[in-house]
Amino acid sequence: MDLNLAGKTALITGSSDGIGLAVAKGLAAEGVRVLINGRHTEKVEAAIADIGDAAAPAVGDVASVEGLDAVLGAVEAAGGVDILINNAGTGSNETIMEAPDEKWQQYWDLHVMAAVRLARGVVPYMEARGGGVVLNNASICAVQPLWYEPIYNVTKAALMMFSRTLATELVGRNIRVNCINPGLVQTPDWVNTAKELTRDTGGDWQGYLQGVADEYAPIKRFSSPEELADFFVFLCSDRASYSIGSTYFVDGGMKLTV
Template sequence: MDLGLTDRIAVITGGSIGIGLGVARAFAREGANVLIAARDRERLDQAAAAISRDFGVEAVGHACDVATAEGCASLVAAAREVFGGADILVNNAGTGSNETILEAPDEKWQAYWDLHVMAAVRLARGFAPMMQARGGGAILNNASICATQPLWYEPIYNVTKAALVMLSKNMANEFIPLGIRVNAISPGLIRTPDWVKTATQLTGADKAEEYLQSVADEHAPIKRFGSVEELADFFVFLCSDRASYSVGATYFVDGGMLRTI
């Protein structure tokens, strides 16, 4: 299936590892040029070089912290300077949390709000005019199943990802007259380096796989974690012309983990 992404410009935050890197590689495989953003410059440069080498597209890394207004502004400027704008924005940067509401300080709430919500606001505000000038585009916000079905140990993550879903709906309504489609994705259990790291820390390297399988058995009827590549394919489809009627929706990619309809 031709997704019509050849020579498009895709910007992906949190793009040097895990889901973000998988999404960047999936776009590149379809012929899109990519601008990946993250804080670790060395890892970014390595990831961008590998993408260019493997797929023959232009891949550029930009080191910044999108949890700050300055970092968002620098990414918008980089897209304009390097590619003359962008057609696709994937707001993927984020991380899990671990706290209780009674004990978590205000500063932690604010940090996650800035990373999960304000980054998407600021980047959309910066990229939407460029997309409109180029004839339209797509914005995809990476939320989480926890926005709808929360896990008990990460209330800040649950709340800020739920806010991102609502933000996506409002963005969709506001931006569709500009020719910009906005959607959200709520992944379930996806096997990322963070999950492997957590399992190893909790149980040791020799029992990490057993732990991950127990998590999948408990939460996902499909009885396994999804791969980054499986999820990335769906990201890319939603940002392509093949999904031109998909607007303002949240899509669950969770192996049946969601327990409601």
């Protein structure tokens, strides 16, 4: 299937590893020039070396105004982008009663305001090119929360609503906005967490992850980042031209409601 993506340029936040890196590789394989974002120069450079000539750096912490300005500088240097994928994010661990305001603000800036500010920064480039695509990576936790990460649940729910609202605002400018809510994806964060939790009990981190999959996912396994990336790549393409303002669950049957 020809996705008609060759020659386009994409910015993928949080793309030095995990889901973001898999999406960047998937787009690069379709002939897209990819701007690799992360907070650490060495990780970004390693990802670029992995991808090859199709990749360029966009180093900066998108949760901060200063870091985001640096990323938008890379967008300007690239002549703009056709695709924006807001992927940067991380899980949390707290209770509502005990989490301080500062932690709420940190996650709000990372999961919501980064997407808001990047949209303001890149939409003019998309308009000048005749259109574009914005994809926001939220989470199944936006609608089916896990008890131990209330801040993550709330900010991902806000990102999902932001996606729907932005889609309405931009549809007349030929810019498609959609949201993806993944379930269990075996990212480096999940692996590191599993190794930490099993360090003193034999180190069977694979068994720990299998237990999580058995409990939450009817498919009884985690997705690979590459499986999820294929869905992102498709939604970036003209083959998904009628998909606007939607939220797609890629969760192995994890969501329990219709």
